[in-house]
Amino acid sequence: xxxxxxxxxxxxxxxxxxxxxxxxxxxxxxxxxxxxxxxxxxxxxxxxxxxxxxxxxxxxxxxxxxxxxxxxxxxxxxxxxxxxxxxxxxxxxxxxxxxxxxxxxxxxxxxxxxxxxxxxxxxxxxxxxxxxxxxxxxxxxxxxxxxxxxxxxxxxxxxxxxxxxxxxxxxxxxxxxxxxxxxxxxxxxxxxxxxxxxxxxxxxxxxxxxxxxxxxxxxxxxxxxxxxxxxxxxxxxxxxxxxxxxxxxxxxxxxxxxxxxxxxxxxxx
Ligand code: HEC
Numbered sequence: 001x002x003x004x005x006x007x008x009x010x011x012x013x014x015x016x017x018x019x020x021x022x023x024x025x026x027x028x029x030x031x032x033x034x035x036x037x038x039x040x041x042x043x044x045x046x047x048x049x050x051x052x053x054x055x056x057x058x059x060x061x062x063x064x065x066x067x068x069x070x071x072x073x074x075x076x077x078x079x080x081x082x083x084x085x086x087x088x089x090x091x092x093x094x095x096x097x098x099x100x101x102x103x104x105x106x107x108x109x110x111x112x113x114x115x116x117x118x119x120x121x122x123x124x125x126x127x128x129x130x131x132x133x134x135x136x137x138x139x140x141x142x143x144x145x146x147x148x149x150x151x152x153x154x155x156x157x158x159x160x161x162x163x164x165x166x167x168x169x170x171x172x173x174x175x176x177x178x179x180x181x182x183x184x185x186x187x188x189x190x191x192x193x194x195x196x197x198x199x200x201x202x203x204x205x206x207x208x209x210x211x212x213x214x215x216x217x218x219x220x221x222x223x224x225x226x227x228x229x230x231x232x233x234x235x236x237x238x239x240x241x242x243x244x245x246x247x248x249x250x251x252x253x254x255x256x257x258x259x260x261x262x263x264x265x266x267x268x269x
Contacts, residue, residue: 034215034267043136043213043265046128046220050137053130059109068104070097070138077141082208082262085251087153094159096250098224099242101134120241121225128220135211135222139264147208147262149254156251159244163252166245167198172235178249181233192269200256207257209266220265223250 054065070080071088085096091103098120105111122128128136151157170177181189182197196202210223221229227246228239239246 034269037267041213041265041267042218043211043220043267046133046136046213047140047265048137049128050133050135053134054137059105059111061108061110063109065101065104065108065134067108068100070100077138079142079145081139081264082142082145082147083150085156085159085247085254086150087156094153094155094247094251096224096242096247097135097138098131098222099247101131101138102242105130117241121221121228122219124217124219132211132220132222136220136265139211139262142262143264145262147204147254147257147260149251149258151255159248159251160255162244163248163250166249167252174235176234178230178234181230197253198256200258203253203256204258204260207253208260208262209264209268211264212266212268214268216269221268223253 057064066075068075069088069090070077071083071086072078072080081097084100085094087094088100093099095103102113102117105113105116116129116131120129120131122132149156151160167178167182170180179198181187181194182202184194185196185199185202187194187196195206197206207223210226211220213220224239224241224246227249228241231237231239
């Protein structure tokens with residue numbers, strides 16, 4: 001069977017069987033809903049919670065996160081998120097915002113983050129996790145700045161190359177890759193327009209808006225959550241937070257999105 005046909009059939013089943021005829025209408029509905037928010041984004045409240053956490057003395061060491069270096073110096077948040085993932089000499093790894101945050105909570109504050117590592121995202125209707133609020137706050141400190149994910153260290157270039165390979169790697173019961181859903185322009189699955197993420201234009205349209213407030217979930221979600229949820233749609237095993245595959249995929253998207261203006265936290269359907 002033709003892969004596109006197979007894809008549409010499976011996705012119709014997966015996503016509730018609505019015909020694509022209603023897609024435009026549903027999309028308009030979300031556009032309208034988004035317009036109703038105007039300049040307000042409920043993510044602002046989550047940013048404020050994140051700011052409080054950032055400044056709070058926490059953990060057995062009773063320290064703030066001010067000593068955490070996201071690549072632009074200890075405690076420097078302005079523009080830091082726009083340059084992540086990147087290589088960190090102190091850990092010898094390419095890290096993204098979430099893995100770096102957990103590293104700092106552990107090493108600087110002495111917090112036990114094993115529970116957060118296992119359940120990094122809030123359940124529907126539950127308060128946001130510390131990781132989500134801190135991510136929203138830190139990402140917001142890059143608003144208006146250009147995405148500039150570095151490619152100077154060998155491991156950063158490796159992460160990009162491995163991310164590209166993963167993007168095109170077909171696996172799982174449906175033999176899907178990320179590219180199956182995200183490598184053509186103008187494609188959509190029911191409500192959702194599918195960005196073409198293997199081009200600079202498509203990556204730019206998406207990357208700078210994460211983390212984002214998801215109207216349908218009433219919560220801020222991070223880009224690692226987005227990766228994990230798409231892997232779930234791909235029917236792959238659960239994505240481990242801060243794993244190499246997650247960071248490689250984010251690097252792949254971020255490098256292509258070079259120059260896009262950061263607008264996170266964004267607002268999504
Ligand atoms: C089965 C189809 C499918 C596969 C496979 C898939 N995605 Fe997605 N992806 C979607 C859908 C549908 C959305 C939009 C979801 C929404 O609007 O709620 C999406 C959204 C996204 C977005 C966010 C776009 C935005 O709004 O900014 C990113 C980034 C993304 N996917 C990356 C990936 C990556 C990386 C992979 C491979 C690991 C992947 N996707 C695999 C269906 C898929």
